[in-house]
Amino acid sequence: xxxxTPSLAELDLRLAKLERQNRRLKRLGLLFLLIAGSGFLxxxxxxxxxxxxxxxxxxxxxxxxxxxHRLELRDKAGKLHGxxxxxxxxxxxxxxxxxxxxxxxxxxxxDGPGLLLYDAAxxxxxxxxxxxxxxxxxxxxxxxxxxxxxxxxxxxxxxxIRDGER
Numbered sequence: 701x702x703x704x705t706p707s708l709a710e711l712d713l714r715l716a717k718l719e720r721q722n723r724r725l726k727r728l729g730l731l732f733l734l735i736a737g738s739g740f741l742x743x744x745x746x747x748x749x750x751x752x753x754x755x756x757x758x759x760x761x762x763x764x765x766x767x768x769h770r771l772e773l774r775d776k777a778g779k780l781h782g783x784x785x786x787x788x789x790x791x792x793x794x795x796x797x798x799x800x801x802x803x804x805x806x807x808x809x810x811d812g813p814g815l816l817l818y819d820a821a822x823x824x825x826x827x828x829x830x831x832x833x834x835x836x837x838x839x840x841x842x843x844x845x846x847x848x849x850x851x852x853x854x855x856x857x858x859x860x861i862r863d864g865e866r
Contacts, residue, residue: 706714773782773795782795792807801822806815814829827838 769786771784772780773784774780779800780796781798782793784793785791790807790809792805794802795804797803797820799820801820802818803822804815804817807813811832812830814827816824817826819825827836829836
């Protein structure tokens with residue numbers, strides 16, 4: 701066996717070192733418990749179930765200027781329900797019903813502004829327009845008749861109001 705007997709001063713140094721290590725270990729253990737406890741408590745917070753409609757208003761993006769030549773209004777399935785377009789022929793807004801038939805067109809051409817309303821079959825039935833010859837209101841089937849066209853693929857707006865028969 702080893703006959704070495706440490707002195708009281710050496711034992712005191714070793715004990716002081718051991719106590720420092722023990723205090724450090726206790727502090728690290730306490731820090732770990734605080735972090736783990738905080739994480740556990742945060743995980744216990746109730747979660748909001750996903751819903752189709754947000755509970756709060758969504759902040760919309762705001763831009764000073766948005767430059768486009770054509771805006772298309774589509775539903776979630778991708779079906780076209782309206783077009784807002786600016787072309788060389790004019791500027792206009794076209795809207796259709798759920799069946800995809802043209803129902804209304806509002807536009808401005810070189811001849812002037814106009815509002816064209818369609819029936820359920822997509823045929824133009826009423827026109828309110830202002831042109832070089834003056835303003836006019838017409839319904840189809842009347843002596844002052846209207847003609848208008850609006851293509852979904854390319855915006856083409858044309859109005860005619862004429863007195864007399866076709």
